[in-house]
Amino acid sequence: MKKTLLLLISIGGMLSVFAQDATQLIKRPSLSINFFLKDFATPELISSSSITTVFENKQWTKMKDMAPGLNVQYFQGLTDHLDFMAGLGGSFLKYPFLYKSGVQTPVQDKFLLEADANVNLKLLTDKYFMVPYLSAGIGASMYAGTYFGAYIPVGTGLQFNLGEGNFINLQYSYHLGVSDLTNYNFQYSLGFASPIAPGKKEVKLAPTPPPPVKETPKDTDGDGIPDDKDQCPNVPGVAKYNGCPVPDTDGDGINDENDKCPTVPGLAKYNGCPVPDTDGDGINDEEDKCPTVAGVARYQGCPVPDTDGDGINDEEDKCPNVFGVKENFGCPVIKEEVIVKVNTIAKNIFFSTGSAQLIANSYKPLGEMVKILQDDPNLKLDVEGYTDNVGSEAVNQALSEKRAYAVMQYFISKGINADRLHAAGYGSSKPIADNKTAKGRAMNRRVELKLRYY
Known part of the structure; x- marks a missing residue:
């Protein structure tokens, strides 16, 4: 070395x-x-x-x-x-x-x-x-x-x-x-x-420009009109405008004599007028793919699409491929009886003490949850694991995560796509009952199942 x-x-x-x-x-x-x-x-x-x-x-x-x-x-x-x-x-x-x-x-x-x-x-x-x-x-x-x-x-x-x-x-x-x-x-x-900070630079002085050469031209702009009669002596013009160019009021490069819209900038191909905007959406017809229907620039002048035809455009629709309602951001409303059933299933998921091993009594309610997900392939599910406050926070956190993942893996093993599932553990951080009593601790040791469309 x-x-x-x-x-x-x-x-x-x-x-x-x-x-x-x-x-x-x-x-x-x-x-x-x-x-x-x-x-x-x-x-x-x-x-x-x-x-x-x-x-x-x-x-x-x-x-x-x-x-x-x-x-x-x-x-x-x-x-x-x-x-x-x-x-x-x-x-x-x-x-x-x-x-x-x-x-x-x-x-x-x-x-x-x-x-x-x-x-x-x-x-x-x-x-x-x-x-x-x-x-x-x-x-x-x-x-x-x-x-x-x-x-x-x-x-x-x-x-x-x-x-x-x-x-x-x-x-x-x-x-x-x-x-x-x-x-x-x-x-x-x-x-x-x-x-990210500039270094010291040498300052160089520009050379002094030579003094200007004074001349007194008789026709500075060479437009054939003497300077003493030329109102624009430095710009070639015409006698009709006293030596000044034909005016271009809107500054579009087309003089007013040839401009059909002399006060609005336009193009020569439209005789000095702007490119038309037939549907009035602020996007001219040359750039508008839907020139007769008002739209927005990001869709090249066409309206925002509504793929599922539920009256909620895709940018505001969280379920753009499934017919839904405005109150649920374009997604279907989950029926109350389904929510009640899912909550009942969650209360009947059990594990071996201190582990993430599902016990046999859990398979029947889990099978009912699988059928709910199979019946509606657009549904997604969050699996959340919780523990009581017995033991260290780190151990409880790890156990809650493993239990949530165990439930998720069961659904995957039954053919549910993993993209529809999300598992997370929260340890003892979100109790729903008093951890000072055995009943409260039992309620806090739980798995929650939450359906959603988005």
């Missing part, structure tokens, strides 16, 4: 021919857009064996197994050798929580948001083409909008200066978790940065 670092510094010295102005060694405020890869597996292997073993056995995680993401970084020079660097990045992944957190790894990719602030120690100044640096800072993360953590990013990088303050940034960082909900990981990133 030491030999490699010395080699990089030597190459940077040899490439100093790409140096910038020595007066601008402190980096200007700059923004960088970066692509990065996250690696959780390699740090875990190193912690369970050693970095030597990982290298010898070629166990370093392949790029295809890492989680990609994007981030934005802000740079501000502090001194010639110190830069402030702040970043905000995001990626979708299955976050491998530490065992001690009590949170299981999710079954689906969810959004990870990370923000950090760092100080970069540059081994060379920005006058060199290639600048190696070391970095350290603090950071915070939010996963799935629920799990918050903190970490310490440390690492190294190479900055390749392209001139005018632009540079390519190649960076490796190690995120050391400092909270139970943060796991250790490597992050490799590549980005392009450009200044």
Whole structure:
């Protein structure tokens, strides 16, 4: 590693021919857009064996197994050798929580948001083409909008200066978790940065123009009318208008003598009049695909379509392919008896204690729900899982999610398209009864089924 670092510094010295102005060694405020890869597996292997073993056995995680993401970084020079660097990045992944957190790894990719602030120690100044640096800072993360953590990013990088303050940034960082909900990981990133503040520019004075040559032409505009009789001596005209051009009142390039609409700008093909608008919708007939029916510009002069013919145009209709009513935003109204039946079904869905395993008594009511969805293929269903407040919030949240997904998976197994289904868990956050009593807790341990068309 030491030999490699010395080699990089030597190459940077040899490439100093790409140096910038020595007066601008402190980096200007700059923004960088970066692509990065996250690696959780390699740090875990190193912690369970050693970095030597990982290298010898070629166990370093392949790029295809890492989680990609994007981030934005802000740079501000502090001194010639110190830069402030702040970043905000995001990626979708299955976050491998530490065992001690009590949170299981999710079954689906969810959004990870990370923000950090760092100080970069540059081994060379920005006058060199290639600048190696070391970095350290603090950071915070939010996963799935629920799990918050903190970490310490440390690492190294190479900055390749392209001139005018632009540079390519190649960076490796190690995120050391400092909270139970943060796991250790490597992050490799590549980005392009450009200044957002202007540099100092040399002011160049324009040469003094030569003095104008004074002339006294007898007919300046050459229209055959002497200047002393020409009311427009600098513009060729006709004697009829005392040396001025034939007027063009509306400024459409067609003089009033040839303009049938002299006070309204128009086109020569319409003898100086505007392109007609037969249907009066503000879109002229040349651009109007429905010239005799009033419409709107985004449909090229035609009316907004109404695909299902329910009198509600597609832009306001949340069910544009199903006949509905205005009171339900263009969707059909779900019958009250169907809602009552669905609520009864939901109250008869049961699981094994502390798990997401459906018990046999649940299959009959679930089958009735499948038939409702099969009878109306336009219906959609939200499956919501809830728990009481016994146990930790993290465990309850995970259990409510698993139960909701278990019900959704049952419907999928019976042929219901997954696009019509949505499952979510809310843990103990929305009780409908008092958690201080056994009856109240039993009511709070529930699954709710909610039909909708949009």
